[in-house]
Amino acid sequence: MSKVITNAKIYTGETVLEKGYIRFDEKVNVVDSMDHYEEKEDEQVIDGTGKTIIPGFIEVHSHGGYGSDTMDADPEVINEMAKKMLREGITSYFPTTMTQSDENIEKALAGIKEAKKTNPMIQGIHLEGPFVSPAYKGAQPEKYMRAADAETIERWNEISGGNIRLVTYAPEMGDVSAFEEYCLNHEIVLSAGHTGATYEQLEESKASHITHLFNGQLGIHHREAGVAGFGLLKEDVHVELIVDGFHIVPPMVKFAYKTKGADGIVLITDSMRAKGIPEGESELGGQKVFVKDKQARLENGSLAGSVLTFNDAFKNMIRFSGCSIEEAVKMSSVNQAKEFNLEEKGLLKTGKDADILVLNDELTVEQTILGGNVHEFK
Numbered sequence: 205m206s207k208v209i210t211n212a213k214i215y216t217g218e219t220v221l222e223k224g225y226i227r228f229d230e231k232v233n234v235v236d237s238m239d240h241y242e243e244k245e246d247e248q249v250i251d252g253t254g255k256t257i258i259p260g261f262i263e264v265h266s267h268g269g270y271g272s273d274t275m276d277a278d279p280e281v282i283n284e285m286a287k288k289m290l291r292e293g294i295t296s297y298f299p300t301t302m303t304q305s306d307e308n309i310e311k312a313l314a315g316i317k318e319a320k321k322t323n324p325m326i327q328g329i330h331l332e333g334p335f336v337s338p339a340y341k342g343a344q345p346e347k348y349m350r351a352a353d354a355e356t357i358e359r360w361n362e363i364s365g366g367n368i369r370l371v372t373y374a375p376e377m378g379d380v381s382a383f384e385e386y387c388l389n390h391e392i393v394l395s396a397g398h399t400g401a402t403y404e405q406l407e408e409s410k411a412s413h414i415t416h417l418f419n420g421q422l423g424i425h426h427r428e429a430g431v432a433g434f435g436l437l438k439e440d441v442h443v444e445l446i447v448d449g450f451h452i453v454p455p456m457v458k459f460a461y462k463t464k465g466a467d468g469i470v471l472i473t474d475s476m477r478a479k480g481i482p483e484g485e486s487e488l489g490g491q492k493v494f495v496k497d498k499q500a501r502l503e504n505g506s507l508a509g510s511v512l513t514f515n516d517a518f519k520n521m522i523r524f525s526g527c528s529i530e531e532a533v534k535m536s537s538v539n540q541a542k543e544f545n546l547e548e549k550g551l552l553k554t555g556k557d558a559d560i561l562v563l564n565d566e567l568t569v570e571q572t573i574l575g576g577n578v579h580e581f582k
Contacts, residue, residue: 212252260295260559269479303333328369336398343508476509
């Protein structure tokens with residue numbers, strides 16, 4: 205049975221309908237103004253009066269949440285964790301690994317591959333580490349860090365079933381040309397992160413994405429534009445933002461938005477196991493983490509991922525930067541779908557997957573629709 209949401213304000217990712225309807229089964233069938241609406245027999249009608257409809261969120265950088273982590277490597281755990289992310293409005297997800305032993309990374313990649321077989325949310329893998337710089341390690345364990353090499357990424361991509369779509373690396377650590385070539389030939393987006401690369405080194409690299417802008421990287425200085433400057437100035441480079449108010453203070457979120465523009469920003473959570481569970485002691489990559497006042501920190505005080513939900517990231521972006529809802533939709537769905545060639549995702553448009561969010565007047569997710577299946581969270 206097809207379904208239709210009526211009388212809603214709809215942000216398709218391309219246009220805005222002040223009073224529109226969206227008809228769908230597992231795919232979007234039609235999105236149009238209520239002026240053209242005709243009721244059909246044998247379909248479920250959902251009254252969207254007072255609601256805002258947007259595309260489902262696409263999360264390309266999250267390690268976990270709700271007591272679980274990608275590195276647990278258990279397909280059932282990964283799938284259950286992803287299911288709980290529906291509450292945040294996430295409909296497409298790149299489970300994200302972290303710097304660990306080769307054995308543990310390979311177990312995680314195999315686990316994600318298995319989970320993906322039955323989980324339409326999983327659209328790829330983000331490999332964050334171990335190809336990163338100890339000087340900008342953040343909350344990643346230093347002992348496993350090393351320069352990127354083609355042989356390892358080839359082996360790991362095969363183990364993953366060809367599902368690696370994004371890799372974080374430090375371009376300045378040795379000759380990474382063969383590694384970069386492999387990634388480009390296998391549709392793996394290269395992201396500079398946990399790196400001290402200079403602007404000049406990044407210009408010589410093949411990086412087209414910046415992992416969590418401003419965090420774990422060479423910052424902006426008046427004599428060296430650094431990683432952050434490179435990301436903000438290069439039009440063909442996407443930058444990730446963790447908009448929790450801690451990783452980037454609100455004025456710097458606004459600075460990034462004003463400088464980069466909505467077309468170049470990708471909202472992420474970089475969330476960890478502790479998201480969605482009571483504050484206290486948790487774990488990240490075998491390291492103790494303490495969560496207090498919505499901040500996750502290592503014993504040395506360093507920020508360690510986040511406990512941010514994607515719905516809050518969306519709302520915070522609007523609040524901190526002054527961007528429009530239409531622009532926030534770009535940063536939470538449209539840009540990710542374009543960058544990673546997720547052709548069925550990112551827009552509310554005829555023929556696309558019916559991944560739809562129903563928001564209330566506070567922009568809080570009340571319904572997450574995944575492939576036409578409605579999940580209620582009122």
